[in-house]
Amino acid sequence: MNGKIMTFFEDKGFGFITDENGENRYFHVIKVQNPEMIKKNAAVTFEPTNNAKGPSAFAVKVLASSKYITIANERIKISSIKSFNTFTKAVPMKAEVDKENTVLSVGLLMNRIRPQSVDIPQTTQTLRMLAVTTFQNATHTFSEHEIDMDETIKVLKNL
Known part of the structure; x- marks a missing residue:
């Protein structure tokens, strides 16, 4: 599943990911494959699960930004x-050209008849x-x- 890190408490080692369904999921730094890349708004992939307190994530991988x-x-x-x-x-x-009411003559097409020039603002x-x-x-x-x-x-x- 895909998501985005919304908050991360570095001193406590955990944070929350908002998944692609808009649900917030708890994650812990020990469940992250590349913890050095954790930052707010970073895109992640993870395996969804539930713990005693609610939705959580494991096998979290922070995606390298482009x-x-x-x-x-x-x-x-x-x-x-x-x-x-x-x-x-x-x-x-x-x-826009009014295609319904446009009349072209053979002379106009052959460039023999010049249209009148009108200064239209x-x-x-x-x-x-x-x-x-x-x-x-x-x-x-x-x-x-x-x-x-x-x-x-x-x-x-x-x-």
Whole structure:
């Protein structure tokens, strides 16, 4: 079963894991295969069991955290992230083509008839953006249409 270490009392040698069903399970450091890797929010695998006081876990293994983070299919090495910031950007709204009422003439298609140019004020929308800068001076920019902005920022803050 998979879970995440929610609390660990180092001086007492025990803590609690929240499993994939949301249930809190007691664990003791002697039941952990790699106790040097125990830390809050670390991902773990374990065998579920019950003791006299309730749900517990044994054969706990702390999973090594990834060296990379993937944001919108962009793989970025965590140790190379220099900074990140959010900003807003006004972008043009995409006009949808009214396919039902569109009439094309052969002349228009053959570029003999030029459509009249009409100055239509273009509407814009404001998007939240995230910029991640690496030590190699590469900047990766993502919009709120590509990623869950709040969740991604939360993950970046916890790195």
